Amino acid sequence: MLNVENLDVWFGHDPDRVAAVTSAAFSVAPGESFGLVGESGSGKSTILRAIAGLIDSWSGRIEVAGKPVAGSRRDRAFYKTVQMVFQDPYASLHPRHSVDAVLSETLRLQGMGDIDRRITRLLDDVGLGRGFRFRYPHQLSGGQRQRVAIARALAAEPRLLLLDEPTSALDVSVQAEILNLLADLRAEHGLTYVMVSHDLAVIGHMCERLAVMQQGRILEIMSADALRRGAGDDPYTRRLIAASAGYSRA
Amino acid sequence: MNQTLPQSRREWLLSDAPQTRRQARLGAIYQGWLTFRSNKLAMLGLIVLVLLIGMAILAPWLSPQSPFSQNLAGRLQPPSAAHWLGTDHLGRDILSRLIHGSRITLFIVGTVALIAPVIGLFIGTVAGFAGGWVDQVLMRITDIFLAFPKLILALAFVAALGPSIGNAVLALALTAWPPYARLARAETLTIRNADYIAAARLQGAGPMRLLIRHIWPLCISSLIVRVALDMAGIILSAAGLGFLGLGAQPPMPEWGAMISDGRTYILDFWWVAAMPGIAIFIVSMAFNLLGDGLRDVLDPKGGRQ
Amino acid sequence: MSPPLLSIRDLRVSFPTRQGIFEAVRGVSFDLGRERLGVVGESGSGKSMTGRAILGLVRPPGRVTAERMQLDGQSILNLPERRMRKIRGSRISMVMQDPKFSLNPVMTVGAQIIEAYRLHAGGAKAEARRKALEMLQAVQIRDPERVMGAYPHQVSGGMGQRIMIAMMLAPDPQILIADEPTSALDVSVRTEVLNIMDRLVRDRGMGLIFISHDLNLVAQFCDRVLIMYAGRIVETLPAQDLHRARHPYTQGLLNSLPRLDAPVARLPVLHRQDSWRDDLPEGL
Structure with missing residues (x-):
């Protein structure tokens, strides 16, 4: 579903160029849930943004x-395949746009x-109701906003969801609800997830495999079972x- | 539709769970109105401006005399029962001239308020959003306009175009937009990298759509506030052009030109210059108060409790 | 038992809103001794507002009332700002969540610590400088001379938080309030910062109020835990007994956390009950 090879990402221009990600490589099978963990500045979110x-x-x-894909140009078909939370x-969420407008x-x-029927379905899907x-x-709580963001990502009926620290x-308690929702949606729609988090327990709960990142490099790719064993x-x-x-x- | 619901109209408007698009929109407007209404001074400004508009619309019926009819025998009369605000050097009733002049003032203010922010918004957001050389070119043009004192530049425009009220308005609008462009660009730069713009981009939204549907609505509110606060300055500039004889031409009862007419007599017949001066002061003040109130309502960063 | 450092009875914080009075804190009572007291709750539970109320940092139109709010037997409820300022810093200090927003960006770190110290302790500049260096060493900053001359944007987040702690502890306060300090x-940095805070508080016999949303962290770090919900304390527990919590809210919070050592297919979700808002806490 997703294949990343030898990925370098940088910010700025020479001579002030800063490498954010250095030769990252991983692949994610269809239907799999893959985690990227690391501390702040490890480049995990940068990888998602480069993909998107x-x-x-x-x-x-x-x-x-x-x-x-190349550069930052993506075609229509791409946005129908990949979405991000x-x-x-x-x-x-745009502060002046209502859920309906979004x-x-x-x-x-x-x-x-x-559109009317689809909006109702999307809202039901993410557990918000019409x-x-x-x-x-501003009339929504943090958890409800995140549900709207998930509904927006699902609207395109994508196959790959990029989740950037969604909780x-x-x-x-709200995190538990959102994680359950994401798990249900994945089962229901056969989605593939790439999830970034600094919280190992969340990744361990959601993903089958994960990559550990430090200072822009992927140190190792391991299974969630190995993570649980601390191995x-x-x-x-x-x-x-x-x-x-x-x-x-x- | 609201009658069917077992609640008052106020509750319907303030509902946190609107049922229709219309209710949501009206509710948002009502919330803003409540915030605005709680600001007493801003309400005062609004009332003054509503009165001004009413005065302009009803000018022919409100004014006791024609603003143009001269009476050289009764020139420079002090305020009295016959002429509440006195008469000027041609014996014209100052009150009537002020009332008719409100039309001109509103015309100037309205036109400038329509043209300048729109130019500024367009140039600023395009520059901020596109970045790169587009930004450079547009902002250097803005800088060139900003490098001249506003009134001097307006004078140059009017001098080139020929003195008339229309050209004065055009000149004012053309010199007033650069600050709006700067403001809009600064706002765009912060909005451009927001997650909701990235999210819209991921839906395949093109740059035009992002600009018009996502960036403009957020810039417009701060521009409106700024325009309301600048209005006083625009009225004064227009009056200044009138005073210098480059705006409204005699015998039009433009307030600035009226002050200019009264200048010669200011020591002996103070009311000729003072009355239009007070009118300008009141209207400028009203716009300033209104601007302050609007800032509370529209500022997206202000948040609402 | 020695008298408590801080004694609070029926603390209430309220704000007027368009929909009426909103009570952010609704009758909180507790005593703080020379101990580490954790205050846990979700956003909006009133835990931060409690800390701010103790420090007199609730801004109008917010209103603070209490039957009793005493520091060492002396009332500190709604003191005039000038007297409160003397207490803040010298007797009660606060460490905020993000050092980025609590340090002055245009002053060097050293100048800020020196100023903080002299404001409360007075004394010569050289003496304050010596004390500042000492404090930086106490929070395990390896090269204190260099850090003294650095500006806040030149130090990392963990370093910034240690500097904040150094600054807050310089005047030897009796109580430290830490609002989500980590x-x-x-x-990896968190453990280090907590260790430093722990050691300092213990060595000086201070009282610590540790406000956090992280139940497990608080249970491991503190001696005693207050659990807040909707502006009230729903449960008070010795930290080691947290996992034997009886209130369904506390249990719900604990269960909703994903755990590496106990994987589950679905996370249990907290079902909030209206009765939690108003039932009296047990054991009070």
Whole structure:
């Protein structure tokens, strides 16, 4: 479904060029859920943005559903295959657009007909119900906003969802609801996920395989089972797992 | 539609769960109105401006005399029962001239307020959104306009185009847009990288759509506030052009030109210059108060409790 | 048992809104001794507002009322701003979530610590400087001389938070209120910052109020935990007994966390009940 080879991403121009990602490579099978973990600045979100076409300063090879992409240009078919959910639900909805406006614009852009019925279905799918259709973002809680963002991503009926820390701005009880929703949607629509998080437990819960990143490099790719056992090959991975298990008094 | 619901109209408007597009939109407007209404001074400004508009519409019926009829025998009369605000050097009733002049003032203000921010919005957002050389070129042009004092530039325009009220308005509009362009560009730069723009891009939205549907609505509110606050300056500039004889031509009762007429007599017959001066002051003040109130309502960063 | 450092009874914080009075904190009571007290809850539970109310940082039109709010037996409820400022910093300090917003970007780190110290302790500049260096060493900054001359944007997040702690502890306060001090930090840095805070608080016999949304972290770090919901304390527990919590809200919060050591197919979801808003907490 997704194949990334030898990916370099950088920001700025020589001589101030900063490498954000260095020779990253991984592939994700259809229907799989793949995690990218690492601390801030490790380049995990940058990879997602490069795939989505939101960054054009990259080199290497990115293949989505067997088709290579280039730069930041993407065609219509790409947006029907790949969609993204962003980290901060307070920043990912236009403050002046109601839920209805967001979803109907999205559906129209994707060339869908029968917009009324589809909006109702999307809202039902993400567990909001039609009562939310005409609300503005400031009338929604963080969890409800994230549900709208997920509905927007689903509107195009994509096969690959890029999830950029979708729950890190939410309370734990709301996080549980959103993670359950994402798991249900994946089962229902046969979606493939690439999920970025700094929270190992969330990745362990959601993904089958994951890549551990540090300073722009993928240190290792491991299974969620190995993560649970705390069995990383790299000392950094083991440190990260130990640290995220919680605080133990020195 | 609201009658069918077992709730008051106020509750219907303030509902957190609107049922229709119309209810949502009206509710948002009503919320804004409530915020605005809680600002007493802004309400005062609004009332003054509503009165001004009413005065302009009803000018022929409101004014006690014709603004043009001269009476050289009764020139420079102080305020009295016959002439509430006195008469000018040609014996014309100042009150009637002020009332008719409100039309000219509104025409100037309205036209400038329509043209300048639109030019500014367009240039600023395109520059901010496109970036690169487009940004460079547009912003350098803006800088050139900003490098001249506004009134001097307007004077140059009017001098070239010929003195008339239409040309004065055009000159004012052409010199007033650069600050709006700057403002719109600054806003665009912060909005451009927002996640909701990225999300719209991922739906396949093109640059035109992003600009018009996503960026403009967020820039417009701060521009409206800025325009309302600038209005006083525009009225004063228009009056300044009138005062210098480059705006409205006699015998049009333009307020600035009226001050200019009264200038010669200011020491002995103060009311001739003072009355239009007070009118300009009141209207400018009203716009400023209105602008402050609008800022509370429209500022997207202000958030609402 | 020695008298508590801080004693609070029936603390209420309210804000007028268009829909009427909104009570962010609704009758919170607790005593703080020389201990690490965790305050846990979700966003909107009133946990941060409680901390702000203690420091007198609730801005009008917010209103703070309490039957009792005493620091060392002396009332600090609604003191005039000038007297509150003396207490803030010298007797109660606060560490905020993000050091980026709490440090002055145009002053060097050293100048800020020195200023903070002299504001409360007075004394000569050289003395304050020596103390600042000492504080930076205490928060395990390896090269304190260099960091003193650095500007806040030149230091990392973890370093910034340690500097904040150094600054807050310089005047030897009796109580430290830490509002989500580690949630902007990476896990590897988090442990370090917590260790430093732990050691300092213990060595100086301070009282610590640790406000956080992270139940497990609080349970591991603190001695005692208050769980807040909708502006009230629903449960008070010794930290080691957290996993034996009885209130369904506490249990729900604990269960809704995904865990590496106990994988589940579906996460249990918290079903909020209206009765949690108003039932009296057990054991009070």
